[in-house]
Amino acid sequence: MLSKLLIANRGEIALRILRAAKELKIPTVAAYSEADKDLMHVKMADESICIGPADSSQSYLNIPAIISAMELSGSDGVHPGYGFLSENPDFAEKVEKSGFDFVGPSASVIRMMGNKVSAKEFALKSGLPIVPGSSGAVDENVHEEAEKLGYPVIIKAASGGGGRGMKIVYSPEELDSAIELTQQESAVAFGDSTVYLEKFLENPRHIEVQVLADRHGNIIHLGDRDCSLQRRHQKVIEEAPALGIKEEKRQEIYEQCIEACRQLDYVSAGTFEFLYENDNFYFIEMNTRIQVEHPVTESVTGIDLVKLQLRIARDEEIKIKQEDIVLKGHAIECRINAENSETFLPSPGKILEYHAPGGIGVRMDSHLYKDYVVPPYYDSLIAKVICRANDREDARARLERALDEMYVLGIDTNLEMHRKLINDPNFINGTFNINYLENLNKEK
Numbered sequence: 001m002l003s004k005l006l007i008a009n010r011g012e013i014a015l016r017i018l019r020a021a022k023e024l025k026i027p028t029v030a031a032y033s034e035a036d037k038d039l040m041h042v043k044m045a046d047e048s049i050c051i052g053p054a055d056s057s058q059s060y061l062n063i064p065a066i067i068s069a070m071e072l073s074g075s076d077g078v079h080p081g082y083g084f085l086s087e088n089p090d091f092a093e094k095v096e097k098s099g100f101d102f103v104g105p106s107a108s109v110i111r112m113m114g115n116k117v118s119a120k121e122f123a124l125k126s127g128l129p130i131v132p133g134s135s136g137a138v139d140e141n142v143h144e145e146a147e148k149l150g151y152p153v154i155i156k157a158a159s160g161g162g163g164r165g166m167k168i169v170y171s172p173e174e175l176d177s178a179i180e181l182t183q184q185e186s187a188v189a190f191g192d193s194t195v196y197l198e199k200f201l202e203n204p205r206h207i208e209v210q211v212l213a214d215r216h217g218n219i220i221h222l223g224d225r226d227c228s229l230q231r232r233h234q235k236v237i238e239e240a241p242a243l244g245i246k247e248e249k250r251q252e253i254y255e256q257c258i259e260a261c262r263q264l265d266y267v268s269a270g271t272f273e274f275l276y277e278n279d280n281f282y283f284i285e286m287n288t289r290i291q292v293e294h295p296v297t298e299s300v301t302g303i304d305l306v307k308l309q310l311r312i313a314r315d316e317e318i319k320i321k322q323e324d325i326v327l328k329g330h331a332i333e334c335r336i337n338a339e340n341s342e343t344f345l346p347s348p349g350k351i352l353e354y355h356a357p358g359g360i361g362v363r364m365d366s367h368l369y370k371d372y373v374v375p376p377y378y379d380s381l382i383a384k385v386i387c388r389a390n391d392r393e394d395a396r397a398r399l400e401r402a403l404d405e406m407y408v409l410g411i412d413t414n415l416e417m418h419r420k421l422i423n424d425p426n427f428i429n430g431t432f433n434i435n436y437l438e439n440l441n442k443e444k
């Protein structure tokens with residue numbers, strides 16, 4: 001049981017996983033693509049193994065190559081990180097069937113949550129509040145249902161998620177064609193034409209709840225995060241806890257998430273995603289992986305989520321009791337990307353000079369080092385800067401200071417955009433929702 005861990009990911013999260021494994025004295029194997037032999041975690045791992053060409057379809061998404069790498073290296077567990085194969089039920093199943101441990105929940109839970117219709121059906125049954133809409137896939141009553149919900153409505157692909165396969169419908173005349181188009185697009189993109197209907201919420205916030213569960217029936221929540229500031233479905237800034245939610249409302253949604261985990265027999269770290277509007281939570285999806293923004297939760301709880309994922313995979317019990325989890329202050333994370341500030345296009349290349357921020361309350365998760373070459377093949381995240389302080393304003397001021405200290409020369413980054421954004425009055429006041437950043441960019 002996790003006598004050797006294969007890390008099936010790259011970049012900052014691969015390093016994050018390696019660090020957690022080291023603290024648990026678990027030997028590590030870095031599985032890397034031909035473009036990634038110089039990654040920091042590849043150098044630091046006990047062993048490393050090339051799993052294929054740069055193109056992720058032939059390496060980080062190549063299930064047989066990763067299973068072979070586990071066999072060849074004598075690994076008995078795999079951490080998938082986020083993205084890539086982290087929420088691929090066929091991969092989790094293959095790992096399970098090969099007698100290895102997958103650091104995450106069971107393949108069947110991943111499969112259920114991967115289908116947004118079955119995820120919502122489960123959420124409803126378990127007592128979570130869901131966005132009003134069709135019960136299951138759309139059928140011949142869809143016009144009637146849309147009329148009842150009131151326009152605008154949204155058509156979503158059951159196999160979509162993360163913003164892919166959605167269409168907003170403002171009037172009954174557009175409904176049939178929107179359904180057809182979404183069906184066609186999702187058949188091509190996901191090999192599944194199932195679509196469902198929801199009331200479209202116009203200006204919600206995106207709030208999510210972090211949970212952790214072990215194989216012994218212990219389930220805890222680690223509070224919430226606000227991830228409303230996003231651009232094209234890529235989160236830009238996240239924070240914990242979310243602002244302005246009544247304590248009663250918070251406790252209620254936490255209880256509902258824990259109950260849902262109980263009914264799912266959920267194991268490992270997980271996130272319930274909600275839209276939040278007019279004091280109400282509406283479940284949209286569940287993420288069955290560790291998320292990019294997990295450090296804000298770690299910062300306010302003091303709990304190492306990745307280490308606990310590994311311990312849970314080793315069948316250990318979570319020893320932390322819910323009442324011992326006391327949120328300390330506030331944390332904010334900025335995602336630093338290698339991208340052009342005007343076009344938002346990726347900006348790969350060699351890091352000529354580089355300085356990481358430090359000091360009290362500052363955490364930086366990054367795989368960067370001087371002379372590292374950011375490859376063009378993958379997502380452009382190069383660093384996460386996370387600041388914690390006793391209240392939000394102090395965390396924000398600390399973040400401003402940390403971003404001022406930081407520099408990355410040789411490639412374009414969105415550092416300057418972050419420096420501006422955290423000084424935006426609406427960010428300072430917490431008056432934003434999921435549409436805020438995109439509207440701000442349109443104004444320019």
Ligand code: MV4
Nearest residue numbers: 131154161162163198199200201206230284434
């Ligand atoms: C919605 C919505 C409004 N109403 N559903 C986008 C990604 C996927 N996880 C669900 N998404 C949305 N679903 C209803 N009924 C608006 C979005 C949405 C969004 C949600 C969370 C964070 C950012 C977003 C950006 C655009 C749209």
